[in-house]
Structures are given as structure tokens and as C-alpha cells.
Amino acid sequence: MSQAITLPKVRGKLTQNAPLAKLVWFKAGGEADWLFEPADIDDLCAFLRELDPSVPIMPLGLGSNMIVRDGGVPGVVIKPGKPFATIEAQGDHTLDCGAGAHGVLIASTARDNGIAKLEFLRGIPGTLGGFVRMNGGAYGRETADVLVDCDVVLRDGSLRTLSVADLGYTYRHSELPEGAVVVAARLKGEAGDPEQIGAEMERIAQAREDSQPVRTKTGGSTFKNPPPEITGGKKAWQLVDAAGCRGMMRGHAQVSEKHTNFLINTGDATSADIEQLGEDVRAKVRENSGIELEWEIQRVGRK
Incomplete structure (x- = not known):
């Protein structure tokens, strides 16, 4: 539930207890206490100038590289939309x-x-x-x-x-x-x-289609590629694969069979399932290679 806070008047749109699952690619997670979609830059400036400085804020774009935890996001989520x-x-x-x-x-x-x-x-x-x-x-x-x-x-x-x-x-x-x-x-x-x-753009689009689970509910690349001097040139997906994690599941969350640096929501996975699966993968990679994978996906909100 949203905090009992007084928000400034805006020309854009303010929504209380706004569901965020539909706004992120994993299609999982809780609500924002408040979602603010500013009308323009001046609207955003005025809002932040008047907002209690103790209230946390979080920008949200396309939600393509983010886990919104099931307890939702405190404060105000700011989504710059069509005017931006x-x-x-x-x-x-x-x-x-x-x-x-x-x-x-x-x-x-x-x-x-x-x-x-x-x-x-x-x-x-x-x-x-x-x-x-x-x-x-x-x-x-x-x-x-x-x-x-x-x-x-x-x-x-x-x-x-x-x-x-x-x-x-x-x-x-x-x-x-x-x-x-x-x-x-x-x-x-x-x-x-x-x-x-245009030809180079088509090549990139095809390469992405061929190698990534683009038609699934996914958050994109899960882990950063570690420095090559540490891994001998191996990328994160290779370390995950070598640790035996391809296809591994927790609830309805799965390590993609197509690209092992992608986690996917195969149905009604919770954000807790997705995040814990990522931690399971990190543990197996650590055990197998001694390398500590670092999250690339943002994980935000209350568990």
C-alpha cells in the first residue's frame, strides 16, 4: 500500500497503488506506491522541487532490464512517456x-x-x-x-x-x-x-532473433560479463552453461535453453522466483568456477 504522503499537484498523471507487472518485461512484481507520468520537463521539475525530499523516487523506462519485487516499490515511480x-x-x-x-x-x-x-x-x-x-x-x-x-x-x-x-x-x-x-x-x-x-541494423536484428529468447517474458541479459582476464575470455552465458544451469527452474522461472544469460517467466512466476533463480545460478557458477557473477538486471522494491 502507498505511503501516507502529500504529493504536489501535477499536470501529468498520478496513479496510487499502480500495478507495475504490466510495465516490465518479466510481467511480474508488485505495485508502485505512486506512479507519476509527467506532462513535460517543467511538470517533472515542479513535482520534484515540491516533493518531500524524504520520499524515494525511481525512474522507469521500458522495464526491459528490471525485476520489480513482489512487495512493490516505495515512494514514486516516474515514467517519462510519450512527451519524452x-x-x-x-x-x-x-x-x-x-x-x-x-x-x-x-x-x-x-x-x-x-x-x-x-x-x-x-x-x-x-x-x-x-x-x-x-x-x-x-x-x-x-x-x-x-x-x-x-x-x-x-x-x-x-x-x-x-x-x-x-x-x-x-x-x-x-x-x-x-x-x-x-x-x-x-x-x-x-x-x-x-x-x-539499414543492412547492419537488419543483421543485428536477425542475430538477436537467432540467439536470444526475444519472444518470451524476459529481462534481457541477467549478469554482466566478468573481465576476460578473470574468465579466460569466457562470457557470462558460458560460465552459466558450464555450471549446468541451462534450463534450470524455480517455480515458473527458468534459465533460458536458448541463451543461458537470460531468465524467463514461463507462466506465472513471481519476482521472488526469478530473483532466487538468479541467485541459484550465481551460487552454482561460484561453486563450479570460483567466479562471482554480478547482476546486470536491476532489482528494485520490497521483497
Whole structure:
């Protein structure tokens, strides 16, 4: 149940005890005490400026790399929706994108404007806000390679622009300030031929279709790939497979038979089932190889 808190008036949409399972790819988990879908950046700034600073907030994009625990998420979940999904081509092979823009649409807009080096976004399920926060990447490239800067609303409601250097990017990690909500970003590629860009996007889409359980209820890559000097070059999925975890189940949660770094909800799995299955896998990998796998999927909320 939601906290007994007084929320500021908004122009967007505020929903109390909002179910989150339908908003995340695992299709499992509890409710948000409050879900806020701001009308625009000014609405978000005003809301955070007036919100009691003790109330926790959590941004939510496409929900593609997240476990929402069954006890729900305290405070306010902030979902930048359609007003934040804009994509505009600028000069100098740059795209100005809202945080709610989907990766596939960013890549397609880049193609249509002859901007190369953004094709990899075709292979990442999610929105720009998540890519910026987690240094999202695939197929040999990551957000840090193409980000110029980003606009964020801080927890106090102030709007700031952060350069790529400010974010202190490492593998699947940024130093984004606590409580900051990404609202927009500039991405820079280079001149390219739209036909060749499109062909590369199709190659990425087919590779993803062939190797990943994309038509299931999944949260994407579960564990980060450990440093190759520790694993002898083995990726997380290979360590999971070597530990005998392919197809392993807990309740209705399963390690994918198609790609062992993916967990899937085969029916009515709880988030507890999914998270515990991940911990079971980590334990078996630790026992088999001595390597400690680190979660890539965000796990949020109350157990």
C-alpha cells in the first residue's frame, strides 16, 4: 500500500497503488506506491522541487532490464512517456532525443538521416534514459561511444546538463547522481550510407532473433560479463552453461535453453522466483568456477 504522503499537484498523471507487472518485461512484481507520468520537463521539475525530499523516487523506462519485487516499490515511480519520446536530427550527424525514445526508433531515425554508428541501438530493448543510466550496449558498442551529453532533473527539481565525462562511464555503470531522472540526450554518429546502415541494423536484428529468447517474458541479459582476464575470455552465458544451469527452474522461472544469460517467466512466476533463480545460478557458477557473477538486471522494491 502507498505511503501516507502529500504529493504536489501535477499536470501529468498520478496513479496510487499502480500495478507495475504490466510495465516490465518479466510481467511480474508488485505495485508502485505512486506512479507519476509527467506532462513535460517543467511538470517533472515542479513535482520534484515540491516533493518531500524524504520520499524515494525511481525512474522507469521500458522495464526491459528490471525485476520489480513482489512487495512493490516505495515512494514514486516516474515514467517519462510519450512527451519524452521525441527524436530530432540536428546538424553534424547528431540526434537530439527524449529519454522515452526507444532504441529501435533512434537507430531508424539515424539511418533515415544517414547517421552511422548508432545501429547497435537496434539490438537493445529499452529507452534512451535507461541506456544513459546503465551505459547500455550491444554488438561491440555502448552508449559512452556515442553520447555527447544529457539533460537530467535532479532530486531537488533542478535541470542540469551533464557531459559524457561527467557520467564516469564504466561497463554497464554510470555515476549519474542519486535521484536524477534523465530527460533528454544528444547522440553523435558519423556520415554513412542509409542502405548500409539499414543492412547492419537488419543483421543485428536477425542475430538477436537467432540467439536470444526475444519472444518470451524476459529481462534481457541477467549478469554482466566478468573481465576476460578473470574468465579466460569466457562470457557470462558460458560460465552459466558450464555450471549446468541451462534450463534450470524455480517455480515458473527458468534459465533460458536458448541463451543461458537470460531468465524467463514461463507462466506465472513471481519476482521472488526469478530473483532466487538468479541467485541459484550465481551460487552454482561460484561453486563450479570460483567466479562471482554480478547482476546486470536491476532489482528494485520490497521483497
